[in-house]
Amino acid sequence: MLRVIHVTKKFGELKAVNDLSFEVKAGQIFGIAGPNGAGKSTLYNLITGFYSFNGTIEFDGRNISGMPPFRIAKAGIARTFQIPQTFPSLTVQKAISVGSRFGAAGGLDSAHVNDVIQFVDLDNERTQNTGLLNLLGKKKLMIGAALATKPKILMLDEPMAGCNATEIRSLMDLIAKINHDLKITIIIIEHFMKVLTELTEELLIIESGAKICQGDPLEVVNDPQVIACYLGEPDAKRK
Amino acid sequence: MRLKHMAIIIGVAYGIMALLPLLVGDIRFLMNILIMCLIWAVVASCWDVMMGFAGIFSFGQVAFFVMGAYCSGILAIEHHVTPVLSILIAGLFTAGMGVLVGLPCLRLAGPYVALVTFGVHMALQPTLRGEIGIALGSGGSVGLLTIPPINIFGYSFSSANIVPTFYLTLLVSLACALVIMFVIKSYWGVAFLALKDSQDFAMSLGISAFKYKLMVFALTSFLTGIIGAYYGHFYGVLSFRMLDLDLFSILMVMMLVGGLGHYPGSIIGAFLVVAGSELMAPLGAYRAVTMGALVVILVLALPNGVMGFFLKRASDRAPSG
Numbered sequence: 001m002l003r004v005i006h007v008t009k010k011f012g013e014l015k016a017v018n019d020l021s022f023e024v025k026a027g028q029i030f031g032i033a034g035p036n037g038a039g040k041s042t043l044y045n046l047i048t049g050f051y052s053f054n055g056t057i058e059f060d061g062r063n064i065s066g067m068p069p070f071r072i073a074k075a076g077i078a079r080t081f082q083i084p085q086t087f088p089s090l091t092v093q094k095a096i097s098v099g100s101r102f103g104a105a106g107g108l109d110s111a112h113v114n115d116v117i118q119f120v121d122l123d124n125e126r127t128q129n130t131g132l133l134n135l136l137g138k139k140k141l142m143i144g145a146a147l148a149t150k151p152k153i154l155m156l157d158e159p160m161a162g163c164n165a166t167e168i169r170s171l172m173d174l175i176a177k178i179n180h181d182l183k184i185t186i187i188i189i190e191h192f193m194k195v196l197t198e199l200t201e202e203l204l205i206i207e208s209g210a211k212i213c214q215g216d217p218l219e220v221v222n223d224p225q226v227i228a229c230y231l232g233e234p235d236a237k238r239k
Numbered sequence: 240m241r242l243k244h245m246a247i248i249i250g251v252a253y254g255i256m257a258l259l260p261l262l263v264g265d266i267r268f269l270m271n272i273l274i275m276c277l278i279w280a281v282v283a284s285c286w287d288v289m290m291g292f293a294g295i296f297s298f299g300q301v302a303f304f305v306m307g308a309y310c311s312g313i314l315a316i317e318h319h320v321t322p323v324l325s326i327l328i329a330g331l332f333t334a335g336m337g338v339l340v341g342l343p344c345l346r347l348a349g350p351y352v353a354l355v356t357f358g359v360h361m362a363l364q365p366t367l368r369g370e371i372g373i374a375l376g377s378g379g380s381v382g383l384l385t386i387p388p389i390n391i392f393g394y395s396f397s398s399a400n401i402v403p404t405f406y407l408t409l410l411v412s413l414a415c416a417l418v419i420m421f422v423i424k425s426y427w428g429v430a431f432l433a434l435k436d437s438q439d440f441a442m443s444l445g446i447s448a449f450k451y452k453l454m455v456f457a458l459t460s461f462l463t464g465i466i467g468a469y470y471g472h473f474y475g476v477l478s479f480r481m482l483d484l485d486l487f488s489i490l491m492v493m494m495l496v497g498g499l500g501h502y503p504g505s506i507i508g509a510f511l512v513v514a515g516s517e518l519m520a521p522l523g524a525y526r527a528v529t530m531g532a533l534v535v536i537l538v539l540a541l542p543n544g545v546m547g548f549f550l551k552r553a554s555d556r557a558p559s560g
Binding site: 079148 | 426429430432433435436437439440441442443444445446447448449500
């Protein structure tokens with residue numbers, strides 16, 4: 001469904017993403033992990049059109065490289081941001097309907113907006129300004145607005161960051177439900193390995209913008225190279 | 240604010256305005272002030288759409304106003320275009336200039352947009368005074384002195400027929416106010432707000448920043464150009480002196496008094512500031528100082544302007560939840 005082919009992104013001399021290739025299949029929950037600064041968020045910004053790059057990204061067989069973000073959104077790729085983004089000037093209902101009005105094929109679909117608000121459990125906050133939501137609420141709002149665009153792929157950027165155990169559990173349930181009930185393919189960047197091993201079917205580990213390992217999450221997390229990139233060399237001598 | 244509330248406030252403000260000539264009658268001096276109120280209300284509102292709603296810190300509003308005024312004036316004097324048509328052409332011309340100024344601003348962040356747009360403002364005065372301006376018919380440092388009044392079906396709307404001219408101004412100003420209201424409450428307005436709040440999030444939901452930001456520039460400069468052109472035909476004379484900082488700062492004060500991003504606050508702000516300024520006329524040389532002090536106090540006491548204050552009172556009174 002989504003193919004990233006030999007993609008490279010340089011910021012000056014720094015290669016934030018280095019000749020990276022992988023493929024996400026329809027219906028999957030696909031995990032991406034790696035140490036801080038590995039290029040995960042940059043990769044998201046490349047896929048969703050925020051930065052230019054070298055290489056090719058194909059979505060549903062169509063080359064989307066070089067397309068501006070709003071076109072990629074309309075094509076069916078929705079995303080959330082690591083630092084929660086909301087529209088403090090708008091109410092929850094209005095903010096979610098932005099996704100429907102501008103991002104969904106066919107324009108504003110009020111019934112769908114209502115369904116989404118119920119789905120992400122923001123019904124009681126419907127008329128509240130989005131700036132007043134708590135952290136979990138803001139995250140749900142971002143997911144809701146993204147869902148309102150009727151995406152084929154939802155890309156989540158560290159959705160659990162800053163959440164406590166209960167909130168993580170409720171977000172995990174929500175993500176599984178989006179994938180299972182709404183049949184939306186999901187790509188998730190996350191640091192909590194437990195979240196990744198429990199949720200994802202395939203896991204990609206990147207470091208310094210390059211692929212370290214890809215495959216079944218349980219096998220990937222035990223790969224010596226992956227352990228090395230997170231914890232350092234196992235035979236490093238203690239002084 | 241809901242569309243209904245916005246419409247009511249605009250209705251009441253313009254309704255009171257419409258009744259005032261019945262009280263003050265044919266006193267030309269007062270009618271002139273009321274007409275200026277109506278004109279500044281539009282300029283301040285356009286500026287508010289730009290800054291308060293779209294969050295674009297443009298300082299080019301007065302420049303667009305003057306461009307519209309000069310464009311229509313030159314068309315009428317030099318090319319004998321009938322004023323109503325020349326006003327429309329001036330609006331389109333200014334909208335085009337707005338898009339031209341907007342294009343480089345799309346790639347710039349807040350303070351740099353202010354610099355570019357204020358640069359346009361600063362560059363306009365020497366252009367109008369200099370050889371380019373004279374070649375176009377701006378009248379150089381003399382300005383335009385013989386702009387014909389608006390003439391509809393043989394009826395001339397000039398200061399000789401001040402009351403009918405007032406009502407025409409009221410209609411034009413109200414039409415502009417309603418256009419702004421409907422744009423703000425439409426999904427265009429939602430797109431402006433979304434881009435102001437978080438451009439990345441807005442773009443990721445399918446909003447084209449390019450399209451909607453240019454639309455803000457086109458719309459606000461179109462309306463500002465129209466009302467600028469109208470001003471020229473009402474006043475009859477134009478000078479590049481309008482680009483001095485007096486008008487610029489008084490318009491900004493109107494916007495702040497009304498409440499930035501609290502449309503239709505800027506309309507109320509325009510009425511209040513003009514009224515206040517005229518009431519302080521007996522203070523003579525101390526007027527500007529007093530006005531400045533009042534603005535400082537007002538901004539500190541009511542950071543969201545008059546409209547923000549009333550909205551807060553209303554929401555405090557409403558049951559929470």
